[in-house]
Amino acid sequence: MFSSVLGVFTPAVRLMDERSLIYDWNTVEYDFKRDASNHPHGVWFDDETLRDGLQSPSARNPTIEQKIELLSYMEKLGLQKVDLGLPGAGPFHRSHIDAMLTHIRENDYAIRPGAAVRTLMGDIEPLVEMQAKHEMEIQASAFLGTSPIRQYTEGWTMEKLMTTMEKAVSFAVENDVPVMFVTEDTTRSNPEDVKMIYQRAMELGVRRLCVCDTCGHVTPNGVKKLLAFIDEEVIKDAGYQRRDIEVNWHGHQDRGLGVANNIAAVEAGADVIHGTALGVGERAGNAPLDQTLVNLKLMGVIDNDLTLLDTYMQKANEYIEVPLPRNYPVFGEDAFETGTGVHASAVIKAMRKGDDWLADRVYSGVPAGDFGLKQVIRIGHMSGRSNIIWWLEQQGIEPEDDLVAHLFEVAKGQKRNMMDEEIHAAVAAFTAS
Structure with a gap:
């Protein structure tokens, strides 16, 4: 039985088995398995386009209508989290965050909103107010640099960092704002510092940790070693069950390894993978979320319907003015x-x-x-x-x-x-x- 498609005839049954036509070396001695009982949920994604992405020096800040349209594509693609912005950047940014929260609430979106905050009570206070107004949880992505090079540059000590974190996290927890505690430059931080500050954050009630390759330094091997350290030496050593702590991975593109590192993070057990549309972001950009989704879909890790991903990328290209080279994987004009x-x-x-x-x-x-x-x-x-x-x-x-x-x-x-x-x-x- 045949059907006509594009002027040719489509056979109902292919004579050759698909598996016999492509020998997949990717699967040789590779058996990715994720023990669902050992994690708070499946592999999720946090779209940072509207916050970290807009920190690109060449990015255009979209109108609120354009941001809401981009947000709608994130929802349609089944992305689980979104960073709506940086409320500490001023009233203009807070007004955009507020408008997007209204849209999420009125349209009953499943995507979970968050906002980046410095570990300062003044940055967290707007989220307390917005949570009350919109009657929804808003994740506070509270970040603090921990690498020795940053400490030396800023004249910080670990004692100062611990005190700063404790005040901010305690304030958020007391006001029922869920905290994702973010150590900036984790991939260049001393293990003992990472362990000390994460474990103290968990003692204070934090159940979401974010491991960051802020400067795009790490390789896939480093990702796996670091996340294994987080699992064994930070979470389990403190007496917590792995399934009770959400581990986020946030990567950058300075060495061109953003996608490879995102995949390595999934293989190493990360629960949430961060990224941006077309990899827009500071310096060489963030890890491209689109390419990450494509690869994990092809690997069988996720089953999201990604047929609208191209439209989302084209809109991001138009609204943010992030370049989309003709030879860009999958979504460039020359790709197929x-x-x-x-x-x-x-x-x-x-x-x-x-x-x-x-x-x-x-x-x-x-x-x-x-x-x-x-x-x-x-x-x-x-x-x-x-x-x-x-x-x-x-x-x-x-x-x-x-x-x-x-x-x-x-x-x-x-x-x-x-x-x-x-x-x-x-x-x-x-x-x-």
């Missing part, structure tokens, strides 16, 4: 396009078999259809005749030999792939001649 003859020929053959699964994988490590996208065949100086014939057929134009030969010669004289309008113009010129 080819004008190369040999490559295009293979994709076209798969399409002519009527097999979208095959067409999406024969020359791509990411299946476009899983993310609401599709393979695109272009015509250019490296194209073969099959590119031209396929393009003409998709436009409803008869691929007559003379027309194909003409377009082939035109394409060979180009310095890049041709735009559809250019090809149509070439067809019109040939037809008129």
